[in-house]
Amino acid sequence: MRAGRPLRHTVAVLMTLTSTDTDATDLGYLLHKHPDKVQTFDVSSGRAHVFYPAADADRCTVALLLEVDPVGLVRGKGRTDAFALGQYVNDRPYAASSLFAVALGRVFRTAMAGRCDARPDLAARALPLEIHVPALPCRGGPEVARRLFAPLGWTVTAAPVPLDETVPAWGESRYVDLRLAGEVRLADALNHLYVLLPVLDDAKHYWVSPDEVDKLIRAGDGWLAGHPDRELITRRYLARQRRLVAQAVARLAEVDDTEPEALDYDVPADGEGVPARRVPLAQARRDGVLEVLKKAGATTVLDLGCGEGALVKALAEDPAFTRVVGVDVSHRALEAANWRLWKGRLPDRVRERVELRQSSATYRDARNAGFDAAVLMEVIEHLDPPRLPALERSVFGYAQPGTVVVTTPNVEYNVRYPDLPAGATRHRDHRFEWTRAQFRAWADAVATRYGYTVSYLPIGPEDEELGPPTQLAVFARGGAA
Template sequence: MLLTITTTHSPATDLGYLLHKHPDKLQTVEISAGKAHIFYPEVNEQKCTAALLLDIDPVGLVRSEGPKGNDFALEQYVNDRPYVASSFMSAVIAKAYSSALNGRCKDKPELPLVVMPFEVTIAVLPVKGGEDVLRMLFEPLGYEVICTRHELDPAFPEWGNSRYFTVTLKHNLTLQQLLSHLYVLIPVCDTDKHYWVSKDEIEKLLTKGKDWLEAHPAKEMIVRRYLKNQRSLANQALSVLLSKDESDEEESVTEMEEAPNQVEEPKMRIHELRLLAAKEVLLQSGAKRVADLGCGEGRLIKLLIPEKQFEYILGMDVSYRSLEIAKERLKLERMPERQAQRIRLIQGSLTYRDKRLEGFDAATLVEVIEHLDEPRLAALEKSVFEYARPVTVVVTTPNAEYNVRFANHEEGKMRHSDHRFEWTRAQFAHWGNRIAHEHGYTVTYQPVGEVDEEVGALSQMAVFTYTGHAADTVVKTLEA
């Protein structure tokens, strides 16, 4: 079976960086029942296509106990598994494109956040329920679906159509989003898996579907099919999704009550982009002990938990209610003991020295500093950069210059009623340069979110790295 991913993003060759697969090389990945070959049929600046060809060995399939279904006695020997896109394809996506699936790009770390035009072709895909189910799964996610259904046998047209389709999907999104959709929905179309489905599959489903599954109108069907209709597992997964919906709804109401006059940011996942950008910096820093300062409802922590690099994650917030929501969102009480020991939530203020914050490799302040007035911001500077002194500190804050691009912009009006200030890029750099000089850090800056040529990005990020030599600090700005 063949899966191709094509983009016309400029330059289209960025696809090679995202997939961590060089276009000039044929690469092969071994799986339990065969091999997957990755190659590029077309590569230039205007268009790039990456192909994933899965070659299942029928003999190896039988030796590995074959499909786990039991529709008829000879299914182990007579089945479509070597010829169709199934859970084998999902397994190969997770193995061959693991960096892209996890939103990482070593050579160009900003690329995973870039929305690109993609066209995906899958040949062939078994779909139980036909074209209606296929569209029900992909169209709510924004895909244009083009599909051709194949006859059971062209020599016997009276037999009718099969459940097999050649499918083309078109959409503008990030590659990580695209791969997460394919990883989950390919086996959902098929309603079968080549391995035993256990409780571990719930975590896989919720991790890969964390940004879209809870809002999908067919989420119940997706959950049931993904878990091979095992009722107990499906009920557990759905209970997590439903409780998350309730928390998100309650949180949204609270935000509206607290900030009725705030400026509305564009609906383009800007906060998600901030969190993903912070996560990427933490991964690249090599940090093992991480503190999320002003963690709120635990959204960043939830992104960090699946990464084994982070041995200990601390979340700190002044709001007890936010910590309660974070505890529920992260499902700490339901985690295995070993996993739960990696995570700790504490209440505290960043304007006071707190020894619990000392000894961390990295700390994040995602959209925190703009909520503090000048005296409290000065206290935070000492608390974080002088006393706690993590090796890496990630700070994000809104870019005030971008506010003029909002449809409901009013001169002098901030994005949120609780913001004490919103800085331009120059003001943020002035603050960051001073912090670096006074406390022995180097600092770099980069945009986060949609970038406008005139006014910059929606948000801005500073990454501080401790050197211990204040006089030698180096300051540089990363261009958009």
């Protein structure tokens, strides 16, 4: 007991993670937890303990034990539930719920980020891992557990837990005994658990704020966007709060705010009989911009309104570009972009060519001058129309890059999105969306005023009547675009 505090009854939740890699005790380096020590951490729900039941060269197991304090969870909450006893008598101390996921993130934060200064090679490599969660509430039963974990490379064993082993007639409980096995990078394994344990429980035992969207995007980087049950995971993780779910789905898809499937398009089978595949419009947009920049011979690129850094990362990974600078007015977006670059484990020699900084495309900034090319990808439609002249002056009149690439939605194509209400914009923050004629009128006028020539390219499937979903303009200073 701690001094000045009464002893309370607490119960434990246990998870074990085992590595069978060569020199398996290297797991301690990755987790930043020494196999010879027992460590205790204060968490919001109680205390978490980390220890190693086994630590041999051929097999190393770490255990996470969470002591949940059911009284402490409700002390000072001022609740007036009709069933007040339900605040104290529940499964939170016994099962791996969202509280356990929070403790996991607190205790293994550095490992979840994929950082291991002592063994960076080990952190980047897939390891043979086994995970055991003996008591996991699972809405939908074992099949849902298999649906969520199997696409991520895990072999899944989810055995229903009986209500009472001594009374078979009572049947099965809503809990499963979950075992996972596979060759997975440790950081990915921890992030899978962090997201999917509360998803399977289908309950959040704390307030779900807008910050939860950021947590989901960070933990789901590299795997959630392509998961076949992405929508189910997102809805459950965000407690079915429609506004938050819409934000998360849009960010995961890196497209506009309609359903991501509606904004994808088919690439026809080629002459060799390769089957068609679904290509996200955001990917087609990035690919189109990259192709234009390479054709222009640009090696230094300024990404204005870089957002969360998807294009910056694509540019950084291409050796044709020797300097890449991402600029955004949003500090939060730049934090996300920085995390994307770091999470992508870009080599140091690549990251040295990349810079992120806070600034506005509508203001003069001497640091924005001297680039071969500037990109405004899905940016202009987020500005109030009276602010467009300021952007034109700062980019075309002051920074004066040799090439400027601008993309924006084609509003005529919106009728092809069945889930987009008539008259609605693709994103709630869009101040306008232009027809092809409106976009060309604006771009032609800008080119004339500032000494550029301009040409136009389609992005996405080009409808015979309505044109492409995204329109792209290439401005070339003093020459043919």
